[in-house]
Amino acid sequence: MKKSQVIKFAKKLNSTNLSALRSGNISIIAKERGVKGFYITPSGKKYSSLKTKDIVFVSLKGKFNKKKGKPSSEWRFHQDIYVNKKDAKAIVHAHSTCATAVSTHQKSIPAFHYMVAVAGGEDIKCAKYSTFGTRSLSKNILSALKNRSACLISNHGQIAFGENLEKAFELAQEIENICHQYINALRIGIPKMLSKKEMKIVLGKMKNYKRG
Ligand SMILES: [Zn+2]
DSSP, X not given: OHHHHHHHHHHHHHHTTSSOTTOSEEEEEEEETTEEEEEEOBTTOOGGGOOGGGOEEEETTSOOOGGGOOBOTTHHHHXXXXXXXXXXXXXXXXXXXXXXXXXXXXXOBOSSSGGGGGGTSSSBOEEOOOOTTOHHHHHHHHHHTTTOSEEEETTTEEEEEEXXXXXXXXXXXXXXXXXXXXXXXXXXXXXXXXXXXXXXXXXXXXXXXXXX
């Protein structure tokens, strides 16, 4: 069941140190009474004590039943990603330590390691800063996600989507690892970058690998 999957991965956010306590949020595309939308973690509840009834349904038009609980205050960017990215079926947003640290520099992660291609391009973009929960932040995230399935969010954290929650979660963990490696690489100077040509080869190989 989709609601229990949201709970399972919300708890995993805590146990894998992607996000502590209430920070970060998880959603999965869903349908309720013929209405297209998504199930999302609620606002202000500890993930360790989440019950199925706490998971909130938000329609793709941004409607939800307030009596049934409040969705995460960051539901707008989930809505906008589902509306604009046809291959997004599940989303993981985290304030994970290393991704958040790198995001405070408001810069893309360059090709210091070939694995940056895991997000879909030759770098991992960082969405411009805007207040959490606003439509303007949603817009910034969508531009950073152009041809990408993950990005950093300035002074905030990271976001990853996929065809299911397992894949979105794994991608978020990968982004966190890359940020950890990037921080370490910077400690001993400026890393040598891979060329655009090499990154094209890597991207081609990754596409084939995914297909296979
Ligand atoms: Zn957040």
